[in-house]
Amino acid sequence: MREPRIDYAAVFQALPGMVALLTPELVYADANEDFQRLAGRTREQLVGRYIFDVFPENPNDPAAAGRRETQASMLRVVATGERDTMALLRYDIEDPERPGRWEEHYWSPVNAPVLDAEGRVVLIVHRVEEITELMRARGGPGGDTDRARVLEAELYTRARELQEVNDRLRKAHARDREVALALQAAMLPSPGPTGRHGAAVRYRPAVGALNVCGDWYDLVDLPGESLAVAVGDVVGHGLAAACAMGQLRSALSAACRVTDGPAEALEALGLYARSVEGAESTTVVTTFIDWDDHTITYSCAGHPPPVLVHPDGTAAFLDQATDPPLSARPEHLPRPQAQTPFTEGATLVMYTDGLIERRTEDIDTGLARLTESLTRHRHADPEILADALLADLLPPAGNTDDTALVVIRL
Template identity: 80%
Template sequence: MTKPQIDYAAVFHALPGMVALLTPDLLYADANDDFLQLAGRTREQLVGRYIFDVFPENPNEPAAAGMRETQASMLRVVATGERDTMALLRYDIEDPERPGHWAEHFWSPVNAPVLGPDGEVVLIVHRVEEVTELIRARGGTGSDSSRSRVLEAELYTRSRELQEINERLRRAQARDREVALALQEAMLPAPTPVGHHRAAVRYQPAAGTLNVCGDWYDLVDLPADRMAVAVGDVVGHGLGAACVMGQLRSALSAAARVAEGPARALEALGLYARAVEGAESTTVVKTYIDWGTHTITYSSAGHPPPALLASEGTVTFLDQATDPPLGARPEHMPRPEASIAFTKGATLVLYSDGLIERRTEDIDSGLARLAGALARHGHADPEALADALLTELLPAAGNTDDTALVIIRL
C-alpha cells in the first residue's frame, strides 16, 4: 500500500475552529480559514504583525483584561514549553471597516508549543473556541447580565479545563515513572552471575505507589564457592524510603565482603544506620551460603525468617537467630547467628513481609501459606517458582505493602 502524501498546509487551513500560529515574539506566522473569517481579518492583515497590534484592547472597556491574560499565557508557553489552557475571557474586536466600533466577543483559548530539534519553542499554536453566541443566547444586556453570562460560560469551559489538567497530571506521572524506573534500576540492578548456582529475584512495589520502594535484595559472590544473600525492608514507600534503602543496601553489600559472618555484617550495618535519617526500624536478614560445607549461616534483624525447602518437599524456617530491627536498641550489642545444613537440590527463599503478612491475620498464617505454596511449586526452577509464589500469595487487586523475593537453588 502506497503511503499517502499529506499536504499539511492544506490540512491546517481546513481545520475546523479558529487556529493561528505565532512566533515566540508573538508575531502571526499563519492562520487558518476559520480564524480569518471569525476574526474578520485577511491573512495579509495578520502575517508578520504583532498580535496586539492587530487585536488591541477595547479602550472603552475599563475592566478588559483579555490582552494581558493572552500575553501572559503565551509567554508561559514560550518559557515552559508546556501547553496552557486559559479561562474564558472577553476580548472585543474592532471593526476594520469602522474604526472605533467594537464587537463584543467571548473566547476560550488554548496555547500550545511547537518545539524545534533543540527542544526550544519555535511556534505557538493559538486555538480559540468562539463562544459568543452561546453566551448571548443565555442572557440579555447590561453589565450585570454580561457578568452573569460570563459565569455561565465558565461552567461550559470547566470540562475542557479539567481535561487539560488531567492531561498535565498524566504527563507529570509519566515523567515521575521514568525517574522511578531509573532509580529502581540503579539501586536494584539485576543480580550479577552467581557462578553455576541458579537464582531468581523479584521486586513488587505496593499498589498505587511509584515503581520504587524501601524493600531491597542483594547477592554477593564470596571466595571459596560462597555467597552472601540479603533481603531488607525500610519503613515507608516511595522515593524517600528508596533513598534510605539505597544507602543501607550499599553499606551491607560492602560489609558482607569483609565481615566474618552475617551477624558481624548486621552489626556494622546497625552502627551505620544510626547516621542515616529514616533507617530506624529497618528489618534485614543476612545469609551466608557455603557450598563447600553445605551450610547456611544466618542472622536476622527483626525480619521474617527465610524458608529452606528440602528436595523431598519439607520446609524449615530459619528462625533461630532473630534480633530486633536496626536502631531498636539504644546501645550496640552483638547479634545472634545460627547455621543449618542443606543437601544438594534444596531451595533457599528470602522475602520481605509483603509476601506473607495481611492486616487481618497473624504472621503464622502467612508463613503456613508460604510453606504450602513452596510444597506445591518447589519442583519448578527458581524463575518459575518466583512467579508462582507472587501469583499465589499476593492479592489479585494489588498488595498494600512492598515485596522483595530472592530464590536460590542450592
C-alpha cells in the same frame, strides 16, 4: 492534672455532618448518626456491607457517574495513602421504603486515609456534605434564587479548583513513582554467578502512585565457594525510601565482603544506618551460603525469616537468630547468628513482607500459604518457582506493598 478520658466512639457518633468509615475493600465499618439520618439507612443496613450494594447507581439515569467517581476516589486513597477531595457530585439514592423510587441528591465528598504504624491504609474516612437543598433552592418557592445561584456558582468553582489541584498532585506523584522505580531498577542487581547452582530474583512494586517503597535484595560472591544473600525493607514510601534503600544495600554489600559472618555485617550496617536519614527501623536478613560445608549461616534484623525447603518437601523457617530492626535500640549490641545444614537440591527462599502480609489476615496465615506453595512447586527450577510464588501469593490486582523475592537452589 489528670487528662480527661475521651470516649472516641461517642465523639464519632456526635460529629456534625455525614462521616462514615470504610475498609480498603470499600466495606462500611461504621457510620455516624448524621450519616445514617441523611442517607436514610440504619447502622445495621450499612456496617459490613459493600458501599455500592447499599447505594447502587440510579439505573434510570444513563449519564450517572456517581459510583465510578466515588470508587475511583476511594481506590486512589487506598493506593496512595493521600486525602482525595472530590468535585461536586450528583448521586441519587433509592428510597428504602419505596423501592424503585430514586431521590435526587447532591454531595461534596472528601475521602481521607487512616494509616497504621507501617504507613498502610487500614480505613477510609468518608466525609460528605449534603447540599441537595442548596441545589434545589434555585428557583424553588420562597427561595432566594439569586443568592442560591451565587452560592452554587461559588461551590462549583471551588470544586473545580480542588479537582485541578488533585489532578496536579496525581501527576506529580506519578513522576515521583517513575523516578523511584528507575532508581530501584538501577540499584537492584541481577543474580550473580552461583556456579552450578541456580538463582532467581523478582521485584514487584506496589500499586498506586506513592507506594513505591524501599525493598531490596542483593547477592554477593564471597571468597571461596560461598555466597552472601540479603533482603531488606526500608520503612516509608517514594523517593526518600528508594534513596535510603540504595545507601543501605551498598553498605551491606561492602560489609559482607570484609566481615566474618552475617551478624558482623548487620552490626556494621546498623552503625552506618544511624547516619542515613530514613533508615530507622529498616528490616533486613542476611545469609552466608557455604557450598563446600553445605551450611547456611544467617542473622535477621526484624525481617520475616527465610525458608529452607528440603528435597523431601519439608520446610523450615530460619528464625533462630532474630533481633530488632536497624537503629531500634538506643545502644549498640552484638547481633546473633545461627547456622543450619542443607542437602544438595534444597531451596532457600528470602522475601519481604509484601509477599506474605495482608491487612485482613494473621501473619501465620501468610507464612502457611508460602510454605504450601513452596512444597507444591519445590521441584521447579528457580525461575519458574519464583513466578509460581508471586502468582500464588500476590493479589491479582496488585499489592499495596512492594515485594522482593530471592530463590536459590542449593
